[in-house]
Amino acid sequence: MELGLLSIVLHAHLPFVRHPEHAEFLEEDWLYEAISETYIPLLYTFQSLMESGVRVRLTMGLTPPLCEMLCDPLLQARYRKHIEKLVELTEREVVRTRGTEFHEAALYHHHHFASSYRLYDETYHGDLVAGFRALQDAGALEIITSGATHGFLPLMSRVEARRAQIEVGKANYIKHFKRDPRGIWLPECAFAPGVDTLLADAGIRFFFVDAHAIMFGSPRPRRAIYAPVITESGVAALARDVTTGERVWSSEVGYPGDPFYREFYRDLGYDLDYESIAPYLHEDGVRRNVGVKYHRVTGKVALHEKEPYLPSIASERAAVHAGDFLSNCQRLSAELVGTIERKPIIVSPYDAELYGHWWFEGPLFLKYLIEKIHYDQDTIRLATPLDYVDEYPENQTQTPSASTWGAEGYNRVWINAETDWMYYHQHRAEDRMIESARRYPSAEGDQRRLLNQLARELLLAQSSDWAFIITTGTMVQYAIKRFRDHIGRFNELYKMVAANRIDYAKLDDIESRDNIFPEVDYRAYL
Amino acid sequence: MSIFTSWITSPGGRKPIELELPVDPAAPSAPAHDSDEVTFVDSGMEIPESYGVDIVRALVQDPFHLMVYWEIRPESYSAIEGLFPRGEVSTFRPFMRLTDLDAGDEAYVAIPLSGKYWFSVNPSSSFRIDVGALSSSSGFVPVVRSNVVRTPAGTVSTAVDEDPKFRVDTPRFVKLLAVTGFATDRVLTDVAKAEAALAAGLPMPEFVTQPSPSLIDAFSQLPVAVRTAAVRIAEGESLAANEIEELPASLRFMLERLLASGEFDSELLTAAFMHLLPQLLRNVLDGGILDDPAHPFHLPPRFATLGSSEHVQRPHVDWSWMPSMAESLSRRQPVIAPDVLDPVPAA
Numbered sequence: 001m002e003l004g005l006l007s008i009v010l011h012a013h014l015p016f017v018r019h020p021e022h023a024e025f026l027e028e029d030w031l032y033e034a035i036s037e038t039y040i041p042l043l044y045t046f047q048s049l050m051e052s053g054v055r056v057r058l059t060m061g062l063t064p065p066l067c068e069m070l071c072d073p074l075l076q077a078r079y080r081k082h083i084e085k086l087v088e089l090t091e092r093e094v095v096r097t098r099g100t101e102f103h104e105a106a107l108y109h110h111h112h113f114a115s116s117y118r119l120y121d122e123t124y125h126g127d128l129v130a131g132f133r134a135l136q137d138a139g140a141l142e143i144i145t146s147g148a149t150h151g152f153l154p155l156m157s158r159v160e161a162r163r164a165q166i167e168v169g170k171a172n173y174i175k176h177f178k179r180d181p182r183g184i185w186l187p188e189c190a191f192a193p194g195v196d197t198l199l200a201d202a203g204i205r206f207f208f209v210d211a212h213a214i215m216f217g218s219p220r221p222r223r224a225i226y227a228p229v230i231t232e233s234g235v236a237a238l239a240r241d242v243t244t245g246e247r248v249w250s251s252e253v254g255y256p257g258d259p260f261y262r263e264f265y266r267d268l269g270y271d272l273d274y275e276s277i278a279p280y281l282h283e284d285g286v287r288r289n290v291g292v293k294y295h296r297v298t299g300k301v302a303l304h305e306k307e308p309y310l311p312s313i314a315s316e317r318a319a320v321h322a323g324d325f326l327s328n329c330q331r332l333s334a335e336l337v338g339t340i341e342r343k344p345i346i347v348s349p350y351d352a353e354l355y356g357h358w359w360f361e362g363p364l365f366l367k368y369l370i371e372k373i374h375y376d377q378d379t380i381r382l383a384t385p386l387d388y389v390d391e392y393p394e395n396q397t398q399t400p401s402a403s404t405w406g407a408e409g410y411n412r413v414w415i416n417a418e419t420d421w422m423y424y425h426q427h428r429a430e431d432r433m434i435e436s437a438r439r440y441p442s443a444e445g446d447q448r449r450l451l452n453q454l455a456r457e458l459l460l461a462q463s464s465d466w467a468f469i470i471t472t473g474t475m476v477q478y479a480i481k482r483f484r485d486h487i488g489r490f491n492e493l494y495k496m497v498a499a500n501r502i503d504y505a506k507l508d509d510i511e512s513r514d515n516i517f518p519e520v521d522y523r524a525y526l
Numbered sequence: 527m528s529i530f531t532s533w534i535t536s537p538g539g540r541k542p543i544e545l546e547l548p549v550d551p552a553a554p555s556a557p558a559h560d561s562d563e564v565t566f567v568d569s570g571m572e573i574p575e576s577y578g579v580d581i582v583r584a585l586v587q588d589p590f591h592l593m594v595y596w597e598i599r600p601e602s603y604s605a606i607e608g609l610f611p612r613g614e615v616s617t618f619r620p621f622m623r624l625t626d627l628d629a630g631d632e633a634y635v636a637i638p639l640s641g642k643y644w645f646s647v648n649p650s651s652s653f654r655i656d657v658g659a660l661s662s663s664s665g666f667v668p669v670v671r672s673n674v675v676r677t678p679a680g681t682v683s684t685a686v687d688e689d690p691k692f693r694v695d696t697p698r699f700v701k702l703l704a705v706t707g708f709a710t711d712r713v714l715t716d717v718a719k720a721e722a723a724l725a726a727g728l729p730m731p732e733f734v735t736q737p738s739p740s741l742i743d744a745f746s747q748l749p750v751a752v753r754t755a756a757v758r759i760a761e762g763e764s765l766a767a768n769e770i771e772e773l774p775a776s777l778r779f780m781l782e783r784l785l786a787s788g789e790f791d792s793e794l795l796t797a798a799f800m801h802l803l804p805q806l807l808r809n810v811l812d813g814g815i816l817d818d819p820a821h822p823f824h825l826p827p828r829f830a831t832l833g834s835s836e837h838v839q840r841p842h843v844d845w846s847w848m849p850s851m852a853e854s855l856s857r858r859q860p861v862i863a864p865d866v867l868d869p870v871p872a873a
Contacts, residue, residue: 045866108865115867157583157673192586215708216801218683222692224702242707311865332705339701363866396692402586402678408808410588410678420642423585424595428577481570488571 004333005345005383006373007238008366009059009208011185012039012352013150015465015482016065016516020074024282027478031069032082033291035128036116038356039070041363043131044119046140049367054374056140057382060132060352061185063146064172065463067129068516071176076126083120086113089280090292093268096276097294101308105294108311129176136177142384144183145173145204148517151462152414154192154402155423161430161462162195164524166202168459168517175519183207183385187464188414189349189405191237200233206385207237208349212409213400214239222396226336226344228385229398237400238385241346244328247321248350248359255321256359259297260313264358266303268292293360318361322368330379345388349405406468419467425487429458432490436497437525446502451522453507454493456514461486489514576640582622582657582672589649589680590805596622596657597640598669606659606667617662627652627674634660649780649802650679681801682708682794684787700793709797713737714804715760721745722757744807749774752806755799764792765799777802 014034019025042060050056069075090110097106124131135141147153148168156162166184173181183206184199191209199207211225214237221229225239248254255261269277269290280290295306296314329346336344355362373382389395406413415423436451443451461483469479489510496502582596598620607615622643624633628651635643637657647653653675656668682703687693694702703709717737723730724742745753751772755765770781777799784790784798 041866048866048869112865112867115865119867155585211706212708215703215706216679216682218679219685219687219692220683220694220699221702222687222694224706243705336705339698339705367866394691396687396689401683402676408588408804410586412587412591415585415587415593417644420593420595420644423583423593424577424597424642425573427583428579477567477569481568484570484573487573491573 001379002343002381003337003379004329004343004381005388006329006380007059007345007347007383007385007388009061009185009240009347009349010042010352010355011061011063011146011349012066013061013063013146013185014066014069014353015463016069016149016460016514018069018072018075018513018515020512024078026282026288027475028075028078029082031075032079034353034357035070035079035120036083036086036113036291037360038353038363039128040116040119040124041356042352042366043124043128043135045363045367046135047131049370050135050138050140054371055382056135056370057142057384057387058140059142059144059183059384061144061146062129062132062176063150063185063187064148064169065150065516067172067176070128072515080117080121080126083113083117085280086291087117089268089290090114092276093292102294104311105309106292109292133177142183142386143173143177143181144185145169145181146185147187148172149459149463150187150465151459152187152190152411152464152467153195154190154404155411155415156430156462157423157427158430158434159194159198160434160525161458163198163201164455165459165462166198166204167524168455168520170202170204171519171521172517188468189213189240189403190411190414190464191400191404192402193399196231196235196237197233199235200231205236206389207235208347209237209239209400210403210405210409211239211242213237213403214398216401216403217398218401219396219398221398223340223342223344226340226346227342227392228345228389228395229400230395231399232397236385236389236395237398238345238347239400240349240405241332244325244332244346245348245350247325247328248348248354255325255365256354256362257297258314258317258321259299260310260317261297262293262309262311262314262360263295263297263303263306264293264360266293266295266306268294314361315364318364319368322365322372325365325369326372326377326380330377333380342392345383345385347385413471414464414467416471419470422467422483425483426461429461429487429490429494432494433458433522434525436494437522439497441523441526443522446504446507448522449511450493450496450502450507452520453511453514454490454497455520455522455525456516457486457490457493457510459520460514460516461490486514580670582655582670584653584655584672584675586675586677587644588805589678590646590808592624592645592647592653592675592677593642594622594624594645594655594672595642596637596655596670596672598657600639602669603639603659606669610661610664610667614661614663618659618667621658621660621666623656623658623666623668625654625656627654634666636660647677648776649677649681650783652676680805681784681798684784684789686789696789696791696794700791700797703794703797708801709793710759710800711803713741714756714800717741717745718753718756718760721753722760741807748806752777752803756803759796759800765796766792770795777806 014030017027017030019028046056090106090113093106094110097103120126132141132143136143146169147165151165153162153165170181180203182204184204186195186207189208189210191213206228214221214225214229217229225241228236228238230236246253267289269288277287278285281288294309296309298306332346333344355366370382373380403409404411433454436454440447440451466479466483470476492506493510576597578599580598580602582594585593587593603620607618620637620639622635622637624645626648655672657670658666658668660666700709716733719731720737721742725746751769752774755769755773759765770778773781780802781795781798784795
């Protein structure tokens with residue numbers, strides 16, 4: 001008997017990082033690593049399951065910057081070069097490690113990268129977005145949109161700026177997925193009352209929040225976080241279930257810390273002798289992670305004490321963990337049915353990059369979980385938010401609490417003593433963008449080009465990633481540079497708008513660097 | 527100085543309180559952008575220090591904190607001087623006024639003509655900031671007014687649905703809080719127990735995961751009444767009326783406001799206390815995000831670093847709850863494990 005619905009949500013996002021001005025750029029590796037470790041494994045997992053007759057029903061967010069990067073010819077060409085080198089490196093490693101305890105891991109990595117390359121090139125022809133679109137068209141995925149550049153909506157000062165993030169994101173979604181989005185991943189799950197009205201205006205029917213948004217919402221939720229609430233503007237809000245999600249996320253009790261899983265921090269980029277690894281490093285020759293890792297988590301030991309990684313055992317652990325996750329969902333559903341007098345929907349959202357990039361065995365875990373749900377039981381069904389709403393159309397009206405899914409649950413990750421200086425600049429750019437759009441509400445030709453680029457620079461400056469990176473203390477200088485560059489370029493372009501005089505060389509240069517959203521229409525700010 | 531002390535609430539009173547505060551007490555200046563003398567660091571394009579406009583804007587950080595930035599052009603500030611007698615103008619000083627629109631409380635801060643400032647405030651309240659001049663005889667003269675912001679409640683709502691289909695009674699809601707992990711918190715209760723044991727010189731109790739020493743230390747710095755209440759809650763008790771009376775004024779004020787709604791019983795109030803407790807710890811520890819890899823900060827689920835994959839720390843876990851491995855590692859031959867990228871077997 002069916003007891004509950006499980007809604008797995010994977011939020012795939014990377015900030016727009018594209019540097020044509022350099023032959024290679026370290027931060028572009030974020031994309032290349034995620035393609036090999038997360039996006040291709042997830043895409044192919046879902047596709048192969050579906051082709052085997054297994055029912056796949058998940059929600060997946062692919063943010064506009066990520067879609068733009070995945071479709072960018074320059075980045076596609078650079079990814080091919082990146083993966084070719086990894087295939088070559090791992091081929092050599094298979095020979096070098098023969099007869100050692102690392103041979104199994106070396107074989108596995110070579111197999112993985114060669115498969116990634118083959119799939120990217122031959123199966124998907126470099127167009128992963130088309131691959132995900134096909135899965136949506138086949139009913140396996142519900143793909144949702146996000147803010148245009150993952151801008152943190154509650155910290156924007158002008159409603160026009162919030163609306164533009166949603167509208168530009170929606171237009172980009174339609175470009176890539178050929179239909180209107182029905183759901184949205186609010187950047188950082190950042191909700192504040194009023195945001196829902198903008199979603200309703202855009203025709204969006206559901207969004208996700210963290211658990212306390214609904215638990216602390218007003219009035220008190222009759223079914224806690226196990227049913228959507230409907231905001232005053234008629235959009236459904238669904239909250240993540242912390243108790244089941246913790247098994248995947250938690251640094252205390254999460255699956256990714258299993259001693260048999262691959263150790264993220266021990267990498268061949270540091271282990272191999274310099275002469276052998278040098279051709280696979282960036283031009284600066286500095287040792288860095290290359291994505292080939294021969295050790296397992298092992299336990300509470302130093303990196304040099306880590307033991308050899310054995311993928312076959314890790315695979316078994318992934319199956320055990322999938323079974324454990326499923327039984328937790330079953331237990332929770334059975335416990336809830338009496339209390340909430342309905343089947344619960346257990347919402348389980350994750351950063352997609354957790355699966356594969358951070359937790360290498362994550363895609364395999366998902367594969368096993370989906371198979372177990374399909375073959376081994378009939379109490380839990382995979383469902384999307386709209387599947388639930390179709391089954392239970394009547395839901396409680398509530399105003400969720402302002403909240404995010406960041407540490408401590410509110411805005412501290414994005415506004416704190418290290419990042420507070422950013423907001424005055426961002427807000428002034430919002431004011432100036434709106435003022436410019438109103439001054440030229442129907443610009444054509446080069447004036448329109450200029451205003452569209454002005455909009456791109458504001459959108460890029462608003463990316464929540466810059467404040468996030470500064471707060472977490474990783475690649476801080478890059479995030480500061482990116483924010484200042486976009487505000488700086490915005491101000492240069494604004495001077496042209498204000499003077500009604502275009503510096504074409506400068507405009508050409510900025511357009512070539514920040515080429516996101518060719519379809520953008522500055523009138524989103526009207 | 528903790529930023530928590532910078533906003534003096536005066537429930538029931540509207541008397542302006544002038545705070546002697548350094549400008550921008552909580553927030554260190556923005557990260558240095560200047561190039562290092564030795565190594566060139568590309569910090570990006572130059573951006574203006576000011577924009578030559580009159581503006582003040584407030585942003586919410588969490589239920590207890592607001593950030594405000596402002597800029598007043600000197601000519602705008604001077605313009606008000608023409609409206610007052612010359613003798614009085616000489617006493618003008620630029621000031622900022624924070625108004626709690628719900629309680630009617632006000633706080634005043636001496637400021638320069640541009641800058642940013644962090645206020646500690648109450649949850650579930652609306653605020654507005656005015657920037658202007660404080661005069662010796664006319665009081666505060668506002669020049670620019672901010673947007674109105676509202677802080678989140680930080681705990682469960684006092685409102686219960688009027689529609690019987692969605693009305694949830696308190697005992698059932700308490701049960702729902704327990705299922706969702708919001709009734710109490712394992713980590714905080716462990717911290718309370720650990721600190722109590724340390725303070726009493728007793729042996730440390732057995733924990734699933736040992737509470738972080740930094741968290742225990744922070745807890746030990748909380749007021750005695752807060753610690754006593756937390757320890758009793760950790761032992762499964764509910765917050766008693768006499769304990770509420772002994773809590774610090776700001777916390778007592780919040781809890782009494784919830785009680786006054788008539789929709790809180792002692793169990794729900796206990797849960798609310800636990801919801802607010804992390805913010806008290808935050809104020810003890812203030813100075814950054816709760817994310818020290820050496821001492822991962824384990825707060826309730828909603829406060830833990832669950833949000834983004836960059837936060838995932840490699841855990842050191844007791845895996846005894848999982849089935850043990852049947853096979854020995856050492857005797858295994860290399861095997862190519864199933865990979866998600868393997869071709870689909872023919873049907």
